[in-house]
Amino acid sequence: MFEKVAKETDNKIASWETDTAIGTGPFSLELADQTQIILARNEDYWGKDFYKGLPPMTKIIHPIFKSNEDGNLKFQNGELDVMQQFVPQIWKMWEADKPVGTYLQDKPYFSPGSMPMFMINTTKPGLDDVEVRKALAHAVDYGSIAETAMSGYSSQVLASLVVPDGAEDAWLDRDKAKADGWTFDAAKAEEILQGAGYAKGDDGFYAKDGVKLGPWKLITPQGWTDWNAALEIVAKNFQAIGVDASTNFPQQAQTSTAFQNGDFDMGCWSVAGTNPAAPWQRFSDVMSNVDMAPLGQTAYRNFGRWENDKVNDLLETAAAAPDDASKKEAITALDDLYRAEVPAFPLMYRPDEFFEFNASNWSNWPTEDNDYAPPMFRGAGNDWLFKLKKIGG
Known part of the structure; x- marks a missing residue:
């Protein structure tokens, strides 16, 4: 195809545009609309010799749901075979004899691969004060977020931009993270604010030189249930120490634009997960001062x-x-x-990809006891697409 395009464009491929989906994988796009995406098996797939055949399924149908709850219900009922969205307390499904599984059989069920980040708009009066940011980091009950918002899928958060207990662990200085960082300590949070000259007003909220700590909105997309629950906990934690904060959950597109344009107070958003460039890429996402975008203009890092x-x-x-x-x-x-300045801080750890399957229709899913492929939807995870077995087929 590209040989043809090269001839048609006089070798100016970089300027060529097309609205036709192209690809050379085992599936090609058949349909895409607001309700679903359908991929059809590529019968002429070049890799069928390498994989010793084509995938056993002829189509992959990806429904698009309005919220996690819709998808979780369909998954539990066997209407979805595999997915990668957050399921609260997934173990209750197999305790109820549903044929549901995860790659890891025991808690935390998923390996950490990313850290949803609590973003702070440091241009806002009050939030431009590092002592306020340190106090906020001490105010958050990370254990409650891990157990309730994350259903126990997250280990204890450390004051570091390195993801622990996984591929990045070699780059983590745990002693420094514990000695120089923060943990949940509401009394310490108020002590920091008072030491920085803030005092509570008659309304119960801290202020200094006419700058009140709030009211601030904590944003993240509507329907992202684990992040929604996490921010509800954070808002209560902030209120408890005398910081006026409440949640607001716009739609995803609106939330993304707000972060990129700097039109927000605080909120939960994503940064680079574990990958070959991590944790360097994550530090760049949170802290880089290269090509800083002014407020109102689109930023792609350091929101x-x-x-x-x-x-x-x-x-x-x-x-x-x-x-x-x-x-x-x-x-x-x-x-x-990062610990000295606290431009942002992680709220929890999350798998790079959730991997949950319902074995109502297909068997031979990869697990830690059947580890022929990793629990991924890309890269080496392609292997399981070729090795699933149709039940009753």
Whole structure:
């Protein structure tokens, strides 16, 4: 195809545009609308010799739901075979004799691969004060978020931008994260505010020099149930220490635009998960001062517009580290700056991809006891598409 395009465009492929979906994978696009996406098996797939055949399913139908609850109900009832969305207390499904499973058989059921981040707009009066940001980090009950909002799928959050207990663990300095960071301590949060000169007014909220801490809105998309629940906990935590905060859950597109344009107070949003460039990419997402976008213009990183004259040099050093020892040293230096300035902080850990299957229609799903493929929907996870077996087929 590209040979044909090259001839038609006189080798100017970079300027060529098409609205026709193209691809060379085992499935091709058959239909896409507001309710579903349907992929049809590519009978001429080039990889069928490598995989020793084509996938056993002729179509993949991806329904589009308005909320997690809709999808979870369909999944529990066997109307979905596999999915990667958040399911509260998924173990209750198999306790109710539903043929549901996850890759890991025991808690936390999923390996950590990302950290939903509590974004702070550091251009806002009050939030531009690092002592306020430190107090907010101490005010959050991370354990409650892990057990309720995340159904126990998250381990205890550390004061670090490195994801622990997984592929990135080698870059984590746990001792520093514990000694120089924060944990849930409401009394400590108020102590920090008072030490920074803030005092409670008659309304019960802290203020200093006419700047009141709030009212602030905490945003994240409507229907993202775990993030919605997490922010409800955070809002109550902030109210409890004398910071005026409440939740607001717009639609996803509106939320994304608000973060990118800096039109928000605080909220929960995503940064880079575990990947070959992590954790460097995550530090860049949260802290980079390269090409800072003014308020009202689209930013693609550092949505909180946190400014610092040291971070870019540290990011360059980490990106160019020639060996593991120097990379850890550079990552630790970035983490030290992150803890000192608190431009944002993680609320929980989340798997890079949830992997949940319902074995009503298909068997031979990959699990830790049947580990022929990883629990992924890309890359090496392609293997399980070829090795599932139709029940009764």
